[in-house]
Amino acid sequence: MAVPIVGVVGGGQLARMMVPAAIALGIEIRVLAETEGSPSAIAATAVGDYRDVDTVLEFAKGVDVITFDHEHVPQAVLRALVDAGVSVQPGPDALIAAQDKITMREMLAEIGAPLPEWAAVHSADELQAFIDAHGGAAILKTPRGGYDGKGVRVVRGGQEGADWFEQFDALLVEELVDFRRELAQLVARRPSGELVAWPVVETVQRDGVCKEVFAPAPGVASASDRLAEVAHDIAERIATGLGVTGVLAVEMFETTDQRLLVNELAMRPHNSGHWTIDGATTSQFEQHLRAVLDLPLGDASPTNRHAVMINILGGPQHEAITDRFARAWQHHPAAKLHTYGKSARPGRKVGHVTVSGYDLTEVTYQARAAAACFDDEEQ
Amino acid sequence: MAVPIVGVVGGGQLARMMVPAAIALGIEIRVLAETEGSPSAIAATAVGDYRDVDTVLEFAKGVDVITFDHEHVPQAVLRALVDAGVSVQPGPDALIAAQDKITMREMLAEIGAPLPEWAAVHSADELQAFIDAHGGAAILKTPRGGYDGKGVRVVRGGQEGADWFEQFDALLVEELVDFRRELAQLVARRPSGELVAWPVVETVQRDGVCKEVFAPAPGVASASDRLAEVAHDIAERIATGLGVTGVLAVEMFETTDQRLLVNELAMRPHNSGHWTIDGATTSQFEQHLRAVLDLPLGDASPTNRHAVMINILGGPQHEAITDRFARAWQHHPAAKLHTYGKSARPGRKVGHVTVSGYDLTEVTYQARAAAACFDDEEQ
Numbered sequence: 001m002a003v004p005i006v007g008v009v010g011g012g013q014l015a016r017m018m019v020p021a022a023i024a025l026g027i028e029i030r031v032l033a034e035t036e037g038s039p040s041a042i043a044a045t046a047v048g049d050y051r052d053v054d055t056v057l058e059f060a061k062g063v064d065v066i067t068f069d070h071e072h073v074p075q076a077v078l079r080a081l082v083d084a085g086v087s088v089q090p091g092p093d094a095l096i097a098a099q100d101k102i103t104m105r106e107m108l109a110e111i112g113a114p115l116p117e118w119a120a121v122h123s124a125d126e127l128q129a130f131i132d133a134h135g136g137a138a139i140l141k142t143p144r145g146g147y148d149g150k151g152v153r154v155v156r157g158g159q160e161g162a163d164w165f166e167q168f169d170a171l172l173v174e175e176l177v178d179f180r181r182e183l184a185q186l187v188a189r190r191p192s193g194e195l196v197a198w199p200v201v202e203t204v205q206r207d208g209v210c211k212e213v214f215a216p217a218p219g220v221a222s223a224s225d226r227l228a229e230v231a232h233d234i235a236e237r238i239a240t241g242l243g244v245t246g247v248l249a250v251e252m253f254e255t256t257d258q259r260l261l262v263n264e265l266a267m268r269p270h271n272s273g274h275w276t277i278d279g280a281t282t283s284q285f286e287q288h289l290r291a292v293l294d295l296p297l298g299d300a301s302p303t304n305r306h307a308v309m310i311n312i313l314g315g316p317q318h319e320a321i322t323d324r325f326a327r328a329w330q331h332h333p334a335a336k337l338h339t340y341g342k343s344a345r346p347g348r349k350v351g352h353v354t355v356s357g358y359d360l361t362e363v364t365y366q367a368r369a370a371a372a373c374f375d376d377e378e379q
Numbered sequence: 380m381a382v383p384i385v386g387v388v389g390g391g392q393l394a395r396m397m398v399p400a401a402i403a404l405g406i407e408i409r410v411l412a413e414t415e416g417s418p419s420a421i422a423a424t425a426v427g428d429y430r431d432v433d434t435v436l437e438f439a440k441g442v443d444v445i446t447f448d449h450e451h452v453p454q455a456v457l458r459a460l461v462d463a464g465v466s467v468q469p470g471p472d473a474l475i476a477a478q479d480k481i482t483m484r485e486m487l488a489e490i491g492a493p494l495p496e497w498a499a500v501h502s503a504d505e506l507q508a509f510i511d512a513h514g515g516a517a518i519l520k521t522p523r524g525g526y527d528g529k530g531v532r533v534v535r536g537g538q539e540g541a542d543w544f545e546q547f548d549a550l551l552v553e554e555l556v557d558f559r560r561e562l563a564q565l566v567a568r569r570p571s572g573e574l575v576a577w578p579v580v581e582t583v584q585r586d587g588v589c590k591e592v593f594a595p596a597p598g599v600a601s602a603s604d605r606l607a608e609v610a611h612d613i614a615e616r617i618a619t620g621l622g623v624t625g626v627l628a629v630e631m632f633e634t635t636d637q638r639l640l641v642n643e644l645a646m647r648p649h650n651s652g653h654w655t656i657d658g659a660t661t662s663q664f665e666q667h668l669r670a671v672l673d674l675p676l677g678d679a680s681p682t683n684r685h686a687v688m689i690n691i692l693g694g695p696q697h698e699a700i701t702d703r704f705a706r707a708w709q710h711h712p713a714a715k716l717h718t719y720g721k722s723a724r725p726g727r728k729v730g731h732v733t734v735s736g737y738d739l740t741e742v743t744y745q746a747r748a749a750a751a752c753f754d755d756e757e758q
Binding site for chain 2: 002017021024026298303304321325329336337338339351
């Protein structure tokens with residue numbers, strides 16, 4: 001049987017978690033990793049610079065589709081792939097919205113997605129004017145290079161973006177949204193148009209990094225709930241309007257006056273969907289492979305009433321991982337533990353824990369307690 | 380974080396299915412495969428002959444434990460590993476019972492496991508005497524080398540074992556059991572003693588090869604059902620009595636007079652447990668890794684009321700696998716498809732399909748219909 005081949009640019013934990021899905025299906029997966037010993041080393045058929053056209057073109061030879069672990073592949077490289085006849089999913093015209101936050105805001109405004117008030121500012125004066133018009137404070141973001149809380153700050157004066165104005169012609173400034181919680185809507189879309197949505201989830205950040213995910217978002221009992229419907233419609237409009245293929249994550253604010261506003265986009269499997277590995281009929285990683293190959297999408301139903309995912313954020317690690325596993329499993333035999341083969345650094349995502357079950361209080365307790373076994377400061 | 384390393388001897392689909400479990404946990408897995416391009420090639424750090432002591436000793440260097448994809452590693456090789464200080468799970472004293480069917484019957488008789496009537500016969504006359512004493516027919520088995528219906532035949536005369544008596548000093552003969560169905564009880568046991576059981580399942584064979592598995596066995600509503608209790612007790616007695624570590628599968632006959640008799644043993648993940656990948660909180664592959672590393676075992680509860688697993692038995696394949704996937708998923712979006720990267724041969728296990736759900740009739744229909752998309756003769 002001829003087996004399809006998926007090439008993934010980038011060797012982080014998202015590529016790593018595609019590998020078990022590919023092995024289960026019997027799909028071949030090849031990874032272009034940045035370094036030896038990456039989290040997805042087991043599937044890395046090449047090590048090289050994803051910014052180099054020749055490296056990426058060489059890697060793409062013989063694959064059926066190229067997809068991504070991250071959004072950082074330059075447009076020139078993406079377009080060279082397309083020109084060479086390679087199927088690139090998601091394609092450059094969609095990916096640009098995940099690469100540049102100002103472009104993202106422009107494209108989302110054009111398709112009518114609900115957004116916080118925003119502007120592209122080019123100077124301290126313009127920034128000051130936006131702050132003055134929005135209650136004396138705002139969120140300032142670099143257009144590129146931000147992740148996990150980096151490239152984002154709260155500002156109260158036009159001078160507070162001075163260092164970033166040295167690096168970028170324009171910065172994105174947004175109103176400080178008065179939100180009651182953060183949500184994420186994950187969908188997958190095939191090139192031929194089929195779209196499937198997982199339940200909307202609540203995400204909880206700590207120091208700008210995702211720490212906990214509750215699936216479905218508490219209080220959203222079913223897909224026909226108004227909040228679930230609105231979240232689904234927003235994500236569908238973005239996926240269709242921007243021509244996204246593969247998994248799309250739409251991070252949103254639920255405002256205190258009951259609106260949903262789009263915060264960020266990711267066009268790849270996303271931290272808010274890690275619970276699907278253990279808690280949904282089709283995981284985001286399997287679905288992403290199916291979607292980029294334009295195969296029919298899978299049932300995205302949760303397999304239990306609640307799932308809670310807690311990230312393991314690496315602090316200094318003095319203990320062998322087997323001792324951590326032993327401690328976590330001794331008291332939490334239903335906890336699904338995942339580690340990514342990454343060296344630990346404070347705040348770095350090195351693994352996660354998912355627990356599924358009927359009772360949210362119990363599930364949350366079990367997930368937090370199991371995750372705490374990997375957390376030095378809580379010993 | 381120091382990561383534990385599991386070495387697996389044998390590169391078939393069972394080793395292959397351990398790989399996703401290892402990647403998810405962040406455990407390192409190394410496979411000694413028989414050939415290049417084996418089903419578990421992605422994790423094969425060595426290719427060589429598992430019957431060669433030096434090859435296996437070299438492979439075992441640096442691993443925390445050696446375990447197996449099959450039972451064929453010779454006792455001399457197993458004992459050389461133990462002598463070299465390697466943790467071998469399951470160990471040679473247990474594995475012998477899975478390697479030689481006469482030894483298995485002797486060991487099971489000693490610990491009081493319920494068995495069909497059996498004898499070791501050394502000649503056509505002895506075989507004829509057993510047949511005469513058991514209604515004119517019996518099951519004859521070679522002590523070693525049998526699998527998937529090979530090395531097993533129904534005999535009605537002492538001469539019908541002539542070819543096998545040329546190869547073996549003794550053959551195993553058993554009464555023809557009047558059974559209403561076949562069951563399998565899967566358990567996992569750690570070296571330190573902890574044992575966890577999945578629900579007892581019904582297995583359906585076609586031409587001596589497992590074709591379908593129903594989990595739990597229909598009519599066995601809960602673990603406190605008498606049949607479930609008896610099956611659990613038998614498997615626990617065998618695992619404990621023989622000192623089995625890792626996953627143990629006990630294949631049993633449910634007789635027409637309501638007894639359970641042990642048919643076969645396997646000391647490794649087993650076809651009757653493939654449904655656990657998609658249908659249980661802890662899969663047999665993750666559990667096997669945990670057990671052989673002597674880590675606490677996971678919750679073996681099913682995640683749904685019913686799971687049905689259908690093997691894909693490879694006939695001639697004229698179609699690309701993506702076309703099969705497309706056909707199966709188009710109408711069965713909840714079907715979990717697995718293929719093993721093996722070339723197709725009639726009757727060869729090349730993949731499987733699992734569907735989980737609440738209604739057994741619906742689940743069975745979906746699983747069979749999805750599996751049929753891989754079956755040339757049913758197109």
